[in-house]
Structures are given as C-alpha cells and as structure tokens.
Amino acid sequence: MHVYTDAAMRDHVNHLSHVEVPERFPAALAGVEAAEAAGVAVEWRACGPAPEDTLHTVHERSYLEKLERVCNSGGGFLGTDTAAGPGSFEAALLGAGAAIGAVESALSGEAAFAAVRPPGHHAGRATAMGFCLLNNAAIAAEHARSGGADRVAILDWDVHHGNGIQDIFYEDGEVLYLSVHRSPFYPGTGAANEVGEGKGRGLTINVALPRGSGEDSYGAAFIEVFLPVLREFRPEVLIVSAGYDAHAADPLGGMRLESDSFGRFASALDALVHEIGAAPLAVLLEGGYDLAALTGSITSTLQGIGQEPPNWSYLGDDRYVEESRRALAPYWESLR
Numbered sequence: 311m312h313v314y315t316d317a318a319m320r321d322h323v324n325h326l327s328h329v330e331v332p333e334r335f336p337a338a339l340a341g342v343e344a345a346e347a348a349g350v351a352v353e354w355r356a357c358g359p360a361p362e363d364t365l366h367t368v369h370e371r372s373y374l375e376k377l378e379r380v381c382n383s384g385g386g387f388l389g390t391d392t393a394a395g396p397g398s399f400e401a402a403l404l405g406a407g408a409a410i411g412a413v414e415s416a417l418s419g420e421a422a423f424a425a426v427r428p429p430g431h432h433a434g435r436a437t438a439m440g441f442c443l444l445n446n447a448a449i450a451a452e453h454a455r456s457g458g459a460d461r462v463a464i465l466d467w468d469v470h471h472g473n474g475i476q477d478i479f480y481e482d483g484e485v486l487y488l489s490v491h492r493s494p495f496y497p498g499t500g501a502a503n504e505v506g507e508g509k510g511r512g513l514t515i516n517v518a519l520p521r522g523s524g525e526d527s528y529g530a531a532f533i534e535v536f537l538p539v540l541r542e543f544r545p546e547v548l549i550v551s552a553g554y555d556a557h558a559a560d561p562l563g564g565m566r567l568e569s570d571s572f573g574r575f576a577s578a579l580d581a582l583v584h585e586i587g588a589a590p591l592a593v594l595l596e597g598g599y600d601l602a603a604l605t606g607s608i609t610s611t612l613q614g615i616g617q618e619p620p621n622w623s624y625l626g627d628d629r630y631v632e633e634s635r636r637a638l639a640p641y642w643e644s645l646r
C-alpha cells in the first residue's frame with residue numbers, strides 16, 4: 311500500500327469552515343499509522359505539486375490564476391463556504407499531486423491512499439465550493455487517461471454528492487461516476503434521474519439516501535447498483551473518493567455508518583477490481599469531520615483492502631436504491 315501525503319497540507323486554512331480544520335491532517339495520518347501498526351504494509355511516498363498541464367485538463371486557466379493570486383496575497387474568500395489562506399494554493403497543488411501519485415501506483419499494480427486536504431469533489435472547472443479547491447479525483451482520472459487508460463471509474467462514498475466530479479464528466483463518455491450520498495442535502499444535486507448527457511448518458515450513477523441511512527442501505531447500493539455496473543463497465547482503474555462524513559459520529563453527515571463499514575466498502579471494491587482484472591484501488595481522502603471517526607475509518611479502509619468481501623444479506627428491497635436501479639436500467643443490461 312503506497313500512501314501519498316505532504317506535511318504542507320496541514321497549512322491550508324479555511325476560515326469559513328469550523329470543521330475542515332488543519333487538525334484533520336494529523337488525524338488522517340494517525341489512521342494510516344494505526345493500520346500500519348495493525349500489520350498493513352505501508353510505504354510512505356512523497357508527492358510533488360500537480361503539473362500545470364495536468365491541472366489544465368480539469369480546471370480553467372483563469373480559475374487557477376485567481377486561486378494562486380488570492381493565496382499569494384494572504385488569502386481570501388472563494389465562495390460562501392470556502393476560503394483560502396497563504397498556504398492553501400501549495401496544499402491544493404500537493405493534494406492533486408498526491409492523487410496523481412495514487413493513480414500512478416494503482417496503474418503500476420500497487421493499491422494507494424492519498425491522505426490529502428483540502429478535499430476536492432465539489433470543485434468545478436472554475437469554482438471553489440464546499441471546502442474544495444482543486445478536483446483531485448477528476449485530475450487523477452484525467453492523468454490516468456493521458457497514460458492510456460480508456461475507461462476510468464470514480465466511486466464516491468462521501469455523504470455529500472460530488473457535484474464537481476459529476477459536472478466535469480457529465481457528457482464525457484469514458485469516465486464513469488458513481489455516488490452514494492444523503493438527499494436532500496448539500497449541495498442539492500445527485501438525484502437518481504441525473505444519469506449523464508450525450509455520450510455520457512448512463513455513465514453518471516447516483517444513489518440518493520435519506521438522512522439516517524446505515525450500512526444496510528449502503529450495502530444495497532453496492533450490491534444492487536454499483537457492483538453490477540462496474541462489472542459491466544470494466545474500468546481499467548477505479549478511483550475512490552473516500553469521504554468519512556457518513557460516519558455516525560460526524561457533526562455534518564446525519565448518517566449511521568461505523569468505521570468498519572468503510573472497511574467493508576473497501577473489501578467489496580478490492581474484490582471487484584481483482585475479479586474484473588482492473589488495477590488495484592486508488593483511494594483519495596475527501597470529507598470527514600469527526601477526528602476520531604476519521605482516524606478509525608481510514609484505518610478500517612486500509613485494512614479492508616485485501617480482505618474477503620462482505621457478506622451483506624438483505625430481507626427486503628431498499629426503495630431509494632431501487633429508484634436508481636430503475637433510472638439506470640435502460641443503459642445497463644445488468645440492472646434490468
């Protein structure tokens with residue numbers, strides 16, 4: 311397991327958020343260290359700032375210039391919930407660089423985790439949003455494609471819908487985006503009937519769950535929708551946007567997952583990539599705002615890779631998962 315990080319990611323400050331705090335960074339590293347102490351073979355990897363040409367495959371030049379200017383002038387506000395400080399541009403570049411490193415490791419046969427902040431999945435081509443500055447998962451996906459991977463999938467289990475990733479690839483046709491998230495909730499997108507447009511029709515997969523959902527509903531989303539679609543799509547690499555704010559202890563999420571739930575998600579996806587002959591997982595940190603839950607959930611995720619897949623069994627259908635299955639059935643034989 312390659313772990314990409316850089317101490318400068320602690321230097322990002324967002325004065326508009328009382329939860330996306332620098333203390334998340336040591337809490338995330340503590341999760342990796344606990345996994346290592348429990349026997350996970352961790353190889354720490356340094357990362358450099360993401361190269362400009364890779365950033366330009368996702369973000370508009372004018373947006374990157376503005377971000378750099380704001381940070382270099384001491385920081386400022388970039389949106390209603392997103393601010394940056396003097397160290398934020400460098401932290402964001404290193405975060406994107408860590409995501410690139412993780413996907414490179416995956417493509418060379420080694421599972422990887424990028425312990426990064428700020429998170430990325432709400433960032434659009436020209437917008438900072440939802441504590442996110444650069445869209446790390448999208449940048450990693452574009453990097454994989456530039457290296458020759460034709461089919462890339464991003465699975466996002468953060469409690470919030472990753473509207474930035476969805477928008478960037480909505481009409482793409484080669485990148486599959488799958489998200490399970492709370493709804494109605496911030497940022498307001500991610501309904502089951504948002505399935506992509508043009509060449510991308512059917513390649514956006516949304517499972518929207520109500521407040522208070524637990525692992526039974528999430529397991530149903532994996533079994534009934536995500537795993538069949540991934541088997542049919544056969545990505546060459548699977549990037550995981552791993553937010554931990556659906557944990558029961560999270561101050562924002564309102565969901566009921568346990569730390570071990572994330573280990574079972576990782577096991578299920580790890581087993582799947584082996585089954586279909588895809589690269590090992592590239593896991594990128596997104597949200598997660600209870601520090602102890604963040605640590606425990608990351609440990610569980612890293613331990614889950616290489617474990618037997620979970621034996622989820624259900625007595626009944628989940629009607630929210632069923633709604634997604636029905637919306638996507640026209641595009642996927644395995645969902646009919």
Ligand SMILES: [Zn+2]
Pocket residue numbers: 468469470553555596597598
């Ligand atoms: Zn989130």
